[in-house]
Amino acid sequence: MTDQPTPRDLSRRMLLGSFGAVGAGAALAACSGTSTPPGAAPSSGAFGQGATYSGPKVSLAFWNGFTGGDGPFMKKMVDEFNKANPNVTVSMNTLQWGDYYPKVPTAVASGSGPDVGIMHIDQLATNAARRVIIPLDEIASGLELTEGDFAPVVWNAGVYKDQRYGIPLDIHPLGFYGNTAQLTKAGVDGLPTDRAGFEAAVKALQDKGGVKTPFWVTATWPAHLMFTSLIHQFGGGIYDEEGAKATFNSEAGVEALEWLRGFTQSGASPKNVSNDAQAVAFRQQRNSLTWDGIWMMNEWEKVQGLEWAASAIPTIGDRPAVWASSHNFVVTTQATKDPNKLAASRAFISYISERSIDWAKSGQVPARKSVRESADFTALKVQSTLAEQLPNVVFPPSVPGIGDVTSPTYETAVNEVILGKKPSKAALDEAAKKADKLLADNRSKYQA
Structure with a gap:
């Protein structure tokens, strides 16, 4: 899916409304049926604390579906992060959303997928149940992020089985x-x-x-x-x-x-x-x-x-x-093999979230409250006007497979x-x- 679509981009249109591309064949092992929440949660402290990374050099694979006019905005932000963080190299890989959602689970299982990714709000529960992505409660607490830092509707929609699986980047109504x-x-x-x-x-x-x-x-x-x-x-x-x-x-x-x-x-x-x-x-x-x-x-x-x-x-x-809908940052089970990747992921997510005014220019409403309340965002006439709808946004329930229905x-x-x-x-x-x-x-x- 691109978020600046063209009339020819039928797959993007269908995916944004239904997300039916993630079929059973693309799944990892499903939930075991125990009362333990799904996902391979990292050990305590694995994400580190704060919004910076000071460990050894590390590379992060970052995947998303921003293949349209939104892609250059994100690429510029990634390049700026890399310049500001010489001990972290984030490599951005973009796929059509129709290819992205089937490919990520199998790529993660083989260790050749993303460490950090973007997923839509109605894909979080599905990929959590499949153990593709991990809980991010620790990264949220390490960055001191709470509901008050975001639009409540999108913050709460990122929770599945009492654990958080997404850090919201935006809302697009x-x-x-x-x-x-x-x-x-x-x-x-x-x-x-x-x-x-x-x-x-x-x-x-x-x-x-x-x-x-x-x-x-x-x-x-x-x-x-x-x-x-x-x-x-x-x-x-x-x-x-x-x-x-x-x-x-x-x-x-x-x-x-x-x-x-x-x-x-x-x-x-x-x-x-x-x-x-x-x-x-x-x-x-x-x-x-x-x-x-x-x-x-x-x-x-x-x-x-x-x-x-x-x-x-x-x-x-x-x-x-x-x-x-909403784009959310996720961290995959692939990243749990390296504690430095987990710590660097925290720093990367924090950096992009705090600077999401640049992402807003691609045609998005930032999820971050501080960005939406800034003078720079108020100056974006269309985005700030449509942001007034946030109290009225409706998302589907956080249920695995809901998008396929x-x-x-x-x-x-x-x-x-x-x-x-x-x-x-x-x-x-x-x-x-x-x-x-x-x-x-x-x-x-x-x-x-």
């Missing part, structure tokens, strides 16, 4: 983008914030703005992420709190999906919008309003003559809510309904039955 020139022509003052305002803006754009289809609802990406935001806004959720049962076929789920489908039925959206076509249309000024990830801000900036603004996802239901279940249901192939309730009910079976299989598979 959906954002709401509007063509301000077209809105002005239609007599709409700013981006709407609620259902009535949004629906009125769509009508005004059609009637006064000369835009036939102002809001394109895709049949694929990012429709299921929009659905995730909306179902929570209507008071529902994708799963129960334990991640043991699908709840997306609730009244809230039907209401959310019917609202989306209404735009294709009314003609405000074309009826068969393919993956990323809405983003292409926004670039070409053929639509006026679009919901997409924060990372798209850098794509809009490249378009000459496009006048646009960003704001939080409008509150269509009774409460604000927004889908988001998305694509064949409610993502498919959303697709079928938007295309007019099935009624909303029937599609969601069918998907929920399939999801419950997959969730049960995962509990058996990971003995969770």
Whole structure:
């Protein structure tokens, strides 16, 4: 996955929403079924203390999936760390996310993988259960990191079976983008914030703005992420709190999906919008309003003559809510073979986290509170605007295999309904039955 995507990057889109690429064949040994938390926790003191490393020279393999426009930002930060820490050499290896998640477990098992890596929030429990990554409670305490140093939602989402497996780097939510020139022509003052305002803006754009289809609802990406935001806004959720049962076929789920489908039925959206076509249309000024990830801000900036603004996802239901994901630092079991690598990993993670203002420029909201409260971040207009959504972010439960359930279940249901192939309730009910079976299989598979 890149976080500055292109229309051709279908694998990135699918992975960010579902993370289905980590199949059983890529797994290490699953959880043993004992009450002992998974992961090969290092011995006490292995990570050392503080944010610096003063041991002998050591090399760290750092893997991630930042193969797009975000990659140069991270590469620059790694180079700066290496210059500031001559006794640590961090080698950065980037893979497409579709290759990354299957490859990491087997590479770590053979000792040829990363010592430090990046994983998305819904991959932490899976890789902890597979013993690919280790608990980071000691690194957090050594750096004196607590919930108060981060956005609480992302800090708490990094815990699995009472142990921390991720140090959050960022949060990347959906954002709401509007063509301000077209809105002005239609007599709409700013981006709407609620259902009535949004629906009125769509009508005004059609009637006064000369835009036939102002809001394109895709049949694929990012429709299921929009659905995730909306179902929570209507008071529902994708799963129960334990991640043991699908709840997306609730009244809230039907209401959310019917609202989306209404735009294709009314003609405000074309009826068969393919993956990323809405983003292409926004670039070409053929639509006026679009919901997409924060990372798209850098794509809009490249378009000459496009006048646009960003704001939080409008509150269509009774409460604000927004889908988001997060990149987290992880340390693998491979690194536990060398205590110097563990100590150097701590210093590297601390360095990048403290300087994540540079990462924010790639189109991210820093997880670190001190960075978000800085004047430098406030000056980043889009990022700071979309950061206001953090209290409303929703993440999936911390359950192994949760990401593998998305694509064949409610993502498919959303697709079928938007295309007019099935009624909303029937599609969601069918998907929920399939999801419950997959969730049960995962509990058996990971003995969770």
